[in-house]
Amino acid sequence: MSRLGEVLAAAKADGRAALIGYLPAGYPSVEHGAAAMTAMVEAGVDIVEVGLPYSDPLMDGPTIQTAVERSLARRTTTADVLDTVREVAKTGAATLVMSYWNPINRFGVRRFADEMVAAGGAGVITPDLTPDEAGEWLEATDATGLDRIFLVAPSSTDVRLRYTAQHCSGFVYAASTMGVTGSRTSVGSAAQALVARTRAVTDLPICVGLGVSDADQAAQVASFADGVIVGSAFVRRLLDAPSPEAGRDAVAALADELAAGVRRGARHV
């Protein structure tokens, strides 16, 4: 079993959903970004998504766009992203990269998979790559054992749910709503329906992302999903902080609340 599979299985054995936290690499700096991610893990995040900053993030709302633009303005490189993975993986958390396809394509698909494994990375989430165009990626991940996580959405047909889940390993990423990343006041019933439809076609764990920003929402999602993914709410803590240290502390405080949330949610299962 991959590191990612182990962490998800351990959470399940605890009778709760896993907590997955996202931050982009290189913001507010490479070192401070990695420190915030490490603090996240110490406060209860089980799985870290390291965002690879990209110039055209068409799945992201304004919060993540802002942080990513600032990261790129500091000339964060793919090597910096891999260094961040190396730092975070030292904590023992399953460490993933979330990346649009072009930076991986440009770096070299097989080379990226090899360097991820060497850095201790467990898997990669690809928001704009579906299995349809993933031939080279399927080969590289099969060869290296890196987990590959594709997304399903409320608009996915049953045929596509099955097709997408068949090509995933680690977990299936269920997008809770139609839309881009960012906090929402409620995570709708669409997420629960999507998880149910996906369960019907796969035995893989199903983690839900997009829109979850507080402990109550985390508890709600944790009652029906195997993992709760939180991104923009963490990024917002960094953006609003007066200093990198304050940002790290704010991220840790949110992780603490959300970790309590996923444990509370478990009672509803």
Place this chain on the structure above:
Amino acid sequence: MSTPDASGHFGAYGGRFVPEALMAALDELTVAFEKARQDERFQGELAGLLSSYAGRPSPVTEARRFGEHAGGARVLLKREDLNHTGSHKINNVLGQALLTRGMGKTRVIAETGAGQHGVATATAAALLDLECVVYMGEQDTRRQALNVARMRLLGAEVVPVTAGSRTLKDAMNEAMRDWVTNVDSTHYLIGSVAGPHPFPMMVRDFQRIIGDEARTQVIDLTGRLPDAVAACVGGGSNAMGIFAAFLDDADVRLYGFEAAGDGVETGRHAASITGGSPGVLHGSRSYVLQDDMGQTIESHSISAGLDYPGVGPQHAYLHDTGRATYRPITDVRAMDAFRLLCRTEGIIPAIESAHALAGALDIGRELGADATVLVNLSGRGDKDVDTAATWFGVVSDEELLAAARASVAEPAQDASGEGW
């Protein structure tokens, strides 16, 4: 060569690199388009709009005095500038707007650079009673203020995009974000032969009427096929539209002219094929301006409509196979050709189209006086008058600003009879 495979690949290019959330909508669109192709009622309605509303067929004009500067070659202009809304964009927009209605959607969104596609979309939306939102880079809303006003007069909402480089690529990102959020009610009316399958194929086929008409018109006029076809290439819809009818005519040379801005060697350009490399941008694989990390590099061109760091995937394929030749044209050369057409033919071209005119001067000189060169005059230059006047110093910035201030200060109803 003319048809992509079932999943939208032209050789190694094209395909669909989009969030899963959009896959169902792209499948639905593909089915709707394939059905419309076979549907006589749809084709009849589109043909009717193209003739009675857009003003097709557009004529072919022989540019004799301009041709004297092109080595004496016979230069024929396909006059897409004479279409309703002033460019070739209306051909595609009418087709997609009819499809939108057929799919039961009530809202269209679009990206625009120069504003030509946004104006065309706003026009079709008004005609077919669709809600319309146009995303436009903030920098372009300033460069093309006149077209912003036109869109608003037509009832569209224009959203200035302040993310990233604030130009066409960022407008496209924002439109994609809107689409993924509102896909149930909304069709994304992409204006170029770019984006995920089926857009490159579909937009080409809606624009193919340019080439089909021109091929017949040139044969009627000259008794034979042209020796060369020239078009400007940003995303490449006008070029793909005219090329499509000539792809199987092996003796007809096809030339696409990319915007070289300050010169490809300066790094400040928009020539994706000449100065870029294969990559993925906005949903398909093609040539892209990108750095070593795969980050999109900002493009530069005096022409807002060509100021885009990507190009349609079929152009990438035609380049790799050698069927078409792509060359860069700098701002300076485009503006020289712009002025030449104004002075020799009494036609003010869009600055986009001026890139094709500059290229045609080269081709004419290369092929000689016996050659016939067909140029796609894809749009008219009304929207570019400010840019061109400033470029040539016909009026100074200060004079332009003073005139703008005066017209703002003056009550609209007293100004020009256009206030309302």
